[in-house]
Amino acid sequence: MADVKAKKDRKKPVVRVSYNEMEAFMMLPVLEGEEEPYTLDEINTALERAGVKSGIKTDLLEQIVIDQSCGYEHLIAEGTEAVDGIDGYFEYNFNTDLNRRPTIRPDGSVDYWSIHLVEIVEEGQVLAIYHEPVQGSNGMSVKGKLRKAKRGRPLPPLKGKGFDKSEDGLVYTSQIDGKIDMKNGRINIVPVYEVYGNADLSTGNIDFNGDVIVHGNVTTGISIKAQGSITVDGVVEASRIEANKDIVLRGGVLGKKRGVVSAKGCIYAKFFEYANVEACGFIEADSFLDCNVFCEDEVKLNGKKGSIIGGKTEAIKGITANVLGNESYKKTSIQVGIGVELLKRVNNAENELLEVQSLVDKLTEGIRQFDELGKEKNVDVKKDERRVALVRAKIAKTADLNICKEKVEYVHKLLEKAKGADIKITKKVFPGSKVMIDSLVVIVKDEQNGVNFVINEENNLVMYPI
Template structure:
């Protein structure tokens, strides 16, 4: 006769020790007891999170040949780091939008975010602490701790006593960089800037809602934004310039900046930007640009004048059907290369002289009150300053050479006779009307490639 062996409860524990499942094979003899199930749990190391209701249900209803969740650990609840909720726009675009009809909307450019005195600029939400869990073996499972952020730094605002609210102390422009906020004054003119207003020289940003009339100078260490037309005026900025309605320069306007320029159009104007320039039209202008020039609107064109950029030019139409002389220039000319060679030789000489001075000072280090030592120290200070100045200029020019590598003139639409294109030391003249091409330097010549 075959021996009858009683089957035992089976326990399966999840890998993370957070869940246990009970499996009761169909019993050969008597039904399973609670004691047998608890002993099986104990053998499996389950000592926490046993679900009594599930255990009683399995035994009372004789739920065999299936897995039943019998124990559940407590999962940790991670904390939440503290964070700042900013009450001003921190991600506005400084580039114009391209309209469906191909035109460029310069009114879409936003250069500054303005706040008022007493305005709440930020709210701090404090960290939420985590809650530790417990696994089936009775061991704690640590939760991630919520961390508080350091208070915002900067100027032009104050923090509430509980550290949760930040309030502006003035009307002005607000800027955010990492965890630092700065509120600076803004010079704002509601109407025109003419001779009755006088010249403006402001440490900060300038906003003009009207026209900048002929004969006026507007200078700012920050940005300059003009809603109306700029006439024969001078505008100088330490940062970006936005001229929403363009410039009618009458050969007297001068626009210069260390940053970027965006404008509807330029007519008979001298323009310089260390950064990039974006516009719709250059008409008989003298333009120089440290980065790239982009004229990509539907009617964007360069007609007449001289337009130069280190890193390249993109334009829709170059020249005109009247064959007006139009010169565009990209890259670096021979004078830049010559200057780099001169600076390298000069720096070598300066370093050699400084080495000689150091050797002389070592010989005289034990001699007190020697006028020769005083003279050598004076020369060392002078030559060290010259070396630093020349090294900085060399690095700037070498960076300029590197940025110009591979630059091109890209004409999306038409290029007319009368146009000349200069790349570095090379120049080509357009003899006949052509469409959609790119001027590229290849070795010792400029080639025109179809787009």
């Protein structure tokens, strides 16, 4: 009886469970005197009391009983961590991140070859490989609690045109040689007009519903129009270049006072000389020489020269350059904010809207009078040729009215963009330069080093040193 009592009074095995319940440790208190050795039943009872029921190392427990290892902890149970699944993903075999801005070299020059607007693929080229999701496996804590794994989620198939998909839906290949675009998981491959040499009399004028790439020069008199972008590796002479998107002219422009470069997007060029330039987006170049430039955004002359010499440069949002004018005091004019050109466009758009609205109102009134006359005479006038002509005219003019409203909305957005416009000339402003912000004008009479032209609180155009 005394032995049973002694066994009952002695210290019991101590079980400690980690805070995340993924490990359980056991320590057997040191036996004193003639105390009986610990048994496997005692250890299992201690584990049950602590709630440990999973990941138990039974071989280790048996060895502990054999060795009677007392006085220090043993890791006697380990949980199983959940292994998260892997979502399905596409491995793309083309450049999905195009570089749309030129790189500035360490010496300050601009690398226009770094601009990459068009990614070309070939017929049969593997465009993408789909890797299916990998399902995870659930885990378990030492207390038997389920640890749920994150499920690997599939991706929807790629949508678009110009490519084929394998029967298993895993491999996508190009149907044609062309330009590839990817946006919001949608791939489109469209033909590209590529000239491997000069665009000259042998190629003739180009008018293409897509992107145009010229790997040589564009010679005098040639016209290139594109609904997409235009990229020219060589020099553009006295030609007409028009794009519905961006234009990249790696070799610059020698316009001979007849060259025209116009883009609905942005324009990047090594230089412009004696050219007419217009862009809805921003314009980046190394220099302007005797050019007429109109930009609905911002003009940045950010190369080694970074100069504007001669001509007129107008940018609604702002102008940044290194040098304005030259040592010969050549007349050079720059304008930002709300200039004459923008005001003219606003007035034209609003006047056109009023005229078309007036016509729609007159046509509406004419139709109403026909209907009133029909009621008075109790005659159905809906098929009357004169009324039908009025209705058709109203439908056409209503379409014109919507276009006019869009134009007015657009020019008013330009007015908003013009607010706070400024001019930064980081190195030198030469005398003879004419600087305009909105309707305010400053003629620079003395050479200036690094100035910022702004309109101050008193509504004066002033220069601040940079």
